[in-house]
Amino acid sequence: MNVPAMRAAAGVLAANKAAHGNAFRAFIFMSELPRLRSGQVQAAALRRARKGARLEGNAAGTNAKKITVLRRAQGRFSSDRLKSRTETHRRPLPSASFGTSTGGYYRSKGCRAKGRGATKDKSNTAGLSRLRSGQVQTAALRKASKGRPPGRQGGRYPNFQLRRGPGRYGRVMPTMELTLQSEATEFVVIIRCKGRIVSGDAVRALQLETEKLTHLKKRVVLQLAEVSFIDSAGLGALVRLFGSLRAEGGGLKLCQLSPLFRRFSRSRIYSA
Amino acid sequence: MPVVSFVSQVLQVTNLLGVIPTYASEAEAIEAFSAGPAAPEKTPATRRTRIVCLDSSNDLLAYLKVLLTRAGYEVFTTRNPSDARTLVVATGPSVVIYGPGTQASESVIEKLRQGDPNLAVLVLPSDFSTAEASQAGTDLVERVRSALKNQV
Numbered sequence: 001m002n003v004p005a006m007r008a009a010a011g012v013l014a015a016n017k018a019a020h021g022n023a024f025r026a027f028i029f030m031s032e033l034p035r036l037r038s039g040q041v042q043a044a045a046l047r048r049a050r051k052g053a054r055l056e057g058n059a060a061g062t063n064a065k066k067i068t069v070l071r072r073a074q075g076r077f078s079s080d081r082l083k084s085r086t087e088t089h090r091r092p093l094p095s096a097s098f099g100t101s102t103g104g105y106y107r108s109k110g111c112r113a114k115g116r117g118a119t120k121d122k123s124n125t126a127g128l129s130r131l132r133s134g135q136v137q138t139a140a141l142r143k144a145s146k147g148r149p150p151g152r153q154g155g156r157y158p159n160f161q162l163r164r165g166p167g168r169y170g171r172v173m174p175t176m177e178l179t180l181q182s183e184a185t186e187f188v189v190i191i192r193c194k195g196r197i198v199s200g201d202a203v204r205a206l207q208l209e210t211e212k213l214t215h216l217k218k219r220v221v222l223q224l225a226e227v228s229f230i231d232s233a234g235l236g237a238l239v240r241l242f243g244s245l246r247a248e249g250g251g252l253k254l255c256q257l258s259p260l261f262r263r264f265s266r267s268r269i270y271s272a
Numbered sequence: 273m274p275v276v277s278f279v280s281q282v283l284q285v286t287n288l289l290g291v292i293p294t295y296a297s298e299a300e301a302i303e304a305f306s307a308g309p310a311a312p313e314k315t316p317a318t319r320r321t322r323i324v325c326l327d328s329s330n331d332l333l334a335y336l337k338v339l340l341t342r343a344g345y346e347v348f349t350t351r352n353p354s355d356a357r358t359l360v361v362a363t364g365p366s367v368v369i370y371g372p373g374t375q376a377s378e379s380v381i382e383k384l385r386q387g388d389p390n391l392a393v394l395v396l397p398s399d400f401s402t403a404e405a406s407q408a409g410t411d412l413v414e415r416v417r418s419a420l421k422n423q424v
Contacts (some may be wrong), residue, residue: 219305224279229404230282232332
């Protein structure tokens with residue numbers, strides 16, 4: 001077993017556990033573990049299963065998209081504990097938008113209901129006949145918590161507006177703030193940026209797009225006509241990109257820098 | 273009130289305008305490739321004030337390196353705290369900068385200062401990497417300058 005890969009798997013487990021706030025649920029997404037083979041994923045899940053968890057779902061085969069690891073529900077989820085967990089799921093809906101990997105918004109019927117509302121979502125319990133009652137409740141909670149935003153699925157809240165703002169825990173959710181449009185000419189790759197070049201998803205997207213396009217052509221033109229903001233890490237990413245392309249015999253040119261009506265104070269310029 | 277590009281303003285304020293070439297249009301930028309690569313900048317032979325930067329983000333380290341180099345300092349960057357200690361011993365910097373992605377505890381800073389009591393240790397705020405590049409850059413350079421003044 002690849003030790004770094006196992007550490008990565010354990011990290012994903014821990015991150016998912018922390019993100020969803022559920023001690024009884026953890027996901028491993030194959031997309032997050034591109035280097036892991038199915039056997040490794042199984043091993044990661046089984047290792048967790050040995051620590052009092054129960055493996056469920058299609059863990060075998062390369063087509064398994066995710067593995068759900070459930071703790072043994074038997075004797076663990078008394079009514080009080082389940083109620084407290086249900087309370088956790090009944091946080092008020094924030095007026096926040098959804099980032100690329102936020103998830104965890106509890107919008108479906110089950111989580112909107114009072115008390116053990118999640119258990120009332122009968123449709124979610126389909127196919128779970130083998131589970132015991134406590135497991136059915138937790139499974140229903142889990143399924144209900146995976147509801148998509150109503151605005152997207154056109155269900156209960158068809159006019160739900162996606163807006164930016166603080167997330168469920170008061171933090172800003174990661175949003176894809178940078179739109180990239182690329183065009184490869186005979187000698188040069190042109191990437192047109194729109195939005196904000198900021199640390200996180202935006203910088204990662206820019207790096208991925210550049211890596212994808214610069215396998216053969218190392219000459220890149222970044223058109224920044226519609227870039228409204230750039231932070232320290234974003235500027236650092238541009239500097240790194242410039243350095244790496246130049247080291248490979250190519251280059252990076254910026255063009256059409258975004259216009260902004262702002263008085264420019266030369267007093268802030270310092271020289272070497 | 274002149275019309276100033278936002279990105280070019282950031283590049284000018286941080287003194288990076290000469291690092292990455294900028295052009296008015298895509299056609300000019302594409303044409304500039306035919307002129308061949310620009311000659312790399314020459315670094316002055318005289319010994320400059322040395323700064324060691326430590327952070328977990330390569331992007332931020334790249335920004336710190338180019339920003340402080342353009343401001344006239346000799347910069348060494350690393351992502352590894354133990355490498356940072358080695359660099360401090362080997363290069364004898366005047367300033368050590370801890371980025372927001374590191375944990376600079378009092379004990380660590382005290383250990384660094386054991387070799388050089390005058391060593392200035394700057395800990396960047398947690399929002400440094402997400403702050404506007406020009407503002408964060410100018411603030412950092414001012415902090416470095418004031419720290420060096422206090423040393424003298």
